[in-house]
Amino acid sequence: MHITSKLPATETTIFTVMSALARQYNAINLGQGFPDFDCDEGLRKLVSKYLNDGKNQYCPMAGLLDLREAIAQKIERSYGTIVNPETEICVTAGATQALFTAISAFVHSGDEVIIFEPAYDSYTPSIQVAGGIPKPYRMTLPDYAIDWNIVENMVTDKTKMILINTPHNPTGTILKESDLLALEQIVKDKNIIVLSDEVYEHLIYDEEKHQSVLRFPNLFRQSLAVYSFGKTFHSTGWKIGYCVGPEHLIQEFKNIHQWNVFSVNSFTQYALAEHLQNPESYEYLPQFFQAKRNLLNERLKETPLKAQLSKGTYFQLYNYENISQEKDTEFAKYLTQEIGVASIPLSPFYTNPPDDKVVRLCFAKKEETLEKAAERLSKL
Numbered sequence: 001m002h003i004t005s006k007l008p009a010t011e012t013t014i015f016t017v018m019s020a021l022a023r024q025y026n027a028i029n030l031g032q033g034f035p036d037f038d039c040d041e042g043l044r045k046l047v048s049k050y051l052n053d054g055k056n057q058y059c060p061m062a063g064l065l066d067l068r069e070a071i072a073q074k075i076e077r078s079y080g081t082i083v084n085p086e087t088e089i090c091v092t093a094g095a096t097q098a099l100f101t102a103i104s105a106f107v108h109s110g111d112e113v114i115i116f117e118p119a120y121d122s123y124t125p126s127i128q129v130a131g132g133i134p135k136p137y138r139m140t141l142p143d144y145a146i147d148w149n150i151v152e153n154m155v156t157d158k159t160k161m162i163l164i165n166t167p168h169n170p171t172g173t174i175l176k177e178s179d180l181l182a183l184e185q186i187v188k189d190k191n192i193i194v195l196s197d198e199v200y201e202h203l204i205y206d207e208e209k210h211q212s213v214l215r216f217p218n219l220f221r222q223s224l225a226v227y228s229f230g231k232t233f234h235s236t237g238w239k240i241g242y243c244v245g246p247e248h249l250i251q252e253f254k255n256i257h258q259w260n261v262f263s264v265n266s267f268t269q270y271a272l273a274e275h276l277q278n279p280e281s282y283e284y285l286p287q288f289f290q291a292k293r294n295l296l297n298e299r300l301k302e303t304p305l306k307a308q309l310s311k312g313t314y315f316q317l318y319n320y321e322n323i324s325q326e327k328d329t330e331f332a333k334y335l336t337q338e339i340g341v342a343s344i345p346l347s348p349f350y351t352n353p354p355d356d357k358v359v360r361l362c363f364a365k366k367e368e369t370l371e372k373a374a375e376r377l378s379k380l
């Protein structure tokens with residue numbers, strides 16, 4: 001049988017490659033982006049309570065209404081924006097599915113989607129499966145900033161979507177209010193949807209405010225914002241998130257959602273609806289992760305690695321140009337094999353990588369893991 005792949009260029013992801021290498025060399029894995037500590041005990045008890053209470057059948061297609069109401073309250077508290085839980089929220093099987101569904105719903109064959117590289121690895125394949133054409137804007141050192149005049153010039157009559165991500169994985173940068181206002185001007189009166197990946201909304205440091213598309217009423221009318229409970233509640237394995245947008249977009253989003261997921265697992269929805277009643281469950285996150293970021297940076301201060309201070313996410317970039325002129329993929333291998341710490345190079349996140357000498361470390365780890373990794377890295 002002959003199969004024509006829709007994604008012929010797919011290779012093993014850099015996360016799989018680096019994690020396999022980490023295992024082989026017994027390295028501390030600061031490459032993959034998930035916590036090495038467990039999620040909240042109270043939340044785990046709620047999940048098992050609802051599982052054992054018989055909440056094991058289909059939930060409504062858009063998600064349990066109690067959960068959508070709790071999400072709407074969280075949005076109002078976080079961003080001062082009122083969204084309708086009946087019509088403007090859809091619960092999804094993680095942010096990846098929300099992104100894939102949003103792209104499938106609105107991108108037609110030959111449509112262009114502007115993305116910002118280095119980009120989270122699901123964006124380009126999701127666009128390609130929909131028959132769309134990714135148009136990468138390349139962000140680089142010194143600050144990975146976006147020149148919105150260039151973005152404006154990238155817009156053509158084929159542009160259907162602009163996909164942003166703030167706080168940004170892998171760079172740890174954030175968009176400012178001025179960035180969102182510039183974007184709002186670019187899409188104004190155009191048939192362009194902004195897809196905003198905000199999975200790290202609560203992981204933001206140094207008293208900065210997360211600039212969600214939900215804060216900008218005009219922009220919101222043509223936007224979909226995507227979130228992940230996996231990131232917010234240290235439970236990446238549960239794969240549950242949600243998508244928020246104006247009714248006319250969410251309606252079409254649900255039109256696709258019902259044919260590829262229908263509805264998301266029930267008992268975690270009940271548990272999350274109850275857990276979200278306590279805003280403390282997510283409002284402690286900036287301090288919690290900022291302390292981890294600071295610990296790692298403090299311990300690495302005396303090494304030749306130079307931190308690009310992370311403003312958000314649980315990733316921190318380190319510039320290694322004082323140590324080596326090797327490509328980032330080679331340097332990441334060296335760190336794993338010789339120093340015993342796995343990292344992630346940035347070049348696989350680009351179509352056309354620059355020669356920046358940086359690697360990404362994840363600080364969503366126990367203090368002792370960070371201390372141990374820092375001790376090894378201090379040999380550099």
Ligand SMILES: Cc1ncc(COP(=O)(O)O)c(C=O)c1O
Binds near residue numbers: 165169228229240
């Ligand atoms: C920027 C970004 N978007 C989306 C996701 C996927 O989130 P989920 O696990 O909820 O699918 C991740 C996970 O690493 C991410 O970093």
